[in-house]
Amino acid sequence: MIRIVIAEDQALVLGAIASLLALEPDLEIVGRAADGPQALELVRGLQPDILLSDIEMPGLTGIEVAARLKDCGVPTRVLIVTTFGRAGYLRRAIDAGVCGYLLKDSPADRLADAIRRVAAGGRVIDPELASVAAFAPADPLSDRERAVLRLAQDGRSNKEIGRAMALSPGTVRNYLSEAAAKLGAANRIEASRIARENGWL
């Protein structure tokens, strides 16, 4: 019997996935979490075989939860199921030690299968994503550029960004200009869009 905790912030989807997995006789759902911190606590307490988690969740992302579990030496294996085919997330997920990465676009019957494979010690990556990831460019941004871009994307000016990061406005401009150049964007708006679409923010 494979013991599973599910973490997913949309209650309806959480319930639906649970009912899907309940059809499988060898899988048992032992816990449900609606956000990151709750997932972490639940896994620590229940020590399930598998944590099935979304990425976008309040508090902590699924990837961050995976990283913390790894740090604490919890043996639970993490399987990420998420919306975004963003190649950038995959790399970070792997770095965080997840054992599987599925897309919500993949057919439902693949899920139980993936869980069994991961529980048996294997690694699963969505085939659709695997090929994309192989060709996907690596994140070209430095930490500073990422941070600046994150602030720029919701409309802050250079001066405000500088204030927030303890940098001079001129330096902020340089970072943004550099980031745009790296991403082939014409301006900060396009740059942050590109970065966001690739999961680099």
Add this chain to the structure above:
Amino acid sequence: MIRIVIAEDQALVLGAIASLLALEPDLEIVGRAADGPQALELVRGLQPDILLSDIEMPGLTGIEVAARLKDCGVPTRVLIVTTFGRAGYLRRAIDAGVCGYLLKDSPADRLADAIRRVAAGGRVIDPELASVAAFAPADPLSDRERAVLRLAQDGRSNKEIGRAMALSPGTVRNYLSEAAAKLGAANRIEASRIARENGWL
């Protein structure tokens, strides 16, 4: 027996919801669609009692599908289930003649209930959303402002936007300035973010 077509672009979620509804003896899933046009065609052909649909889908949004069904006089009642609590969508959904609007955040057991109520001729609006919507400001943007903002948000310059819309760059500037003023934003980036967050784009 209530006959249902489900439209949802994420296969895994689609499958999961189907398995959830399959537990209810009085509900029957007669069709599944992965995008807007497919949903439209399926509903036209099968004439189910209910179309359960997401909003964001390739091709046509759930709301657009609902509007077309209304125009064609198809008697199927539409129930929207979606991620975004954006109040702006609700208004447009109601205008398109949908009979129900649920959030994916609401508990799973509410779904079957909502379907029965809608099938019986009732209207259902997620209670969480209903109160929000009552206080939500109406969309202050004109069609032109919306269109300009949509182009601005992915980094096009005034000149490019003007070319795309057959307007002079100066006029584009005026529209954007006006839109920003209406939304209390300092610039086009913030303006489009605010509009997006409210479901006005």
Add this chain to the structure above:
DNA sequence: AAGCGCAGGTGACAAATGTCACCCCAAGGC
């Protein structure tokens, strides 16, 4: 010690953006 790389900064300049006042003209009231 000399040299290198790198984060942060400056200054100057062109271009894009934001703001505002005001113009034109085609519908529609009356």
Add this chain to the structure above:
DNA sequence: GCCTTGGGGTGACATTTGTCACCTGCGCTT
């Protein structure tokens, strides 16, 4: 006829961005 209204536009101006060359100080090799 006259007046209003609204979409589209212009011109002028201040401010903000984007680009680029170059400076500074610090830590690190060798």
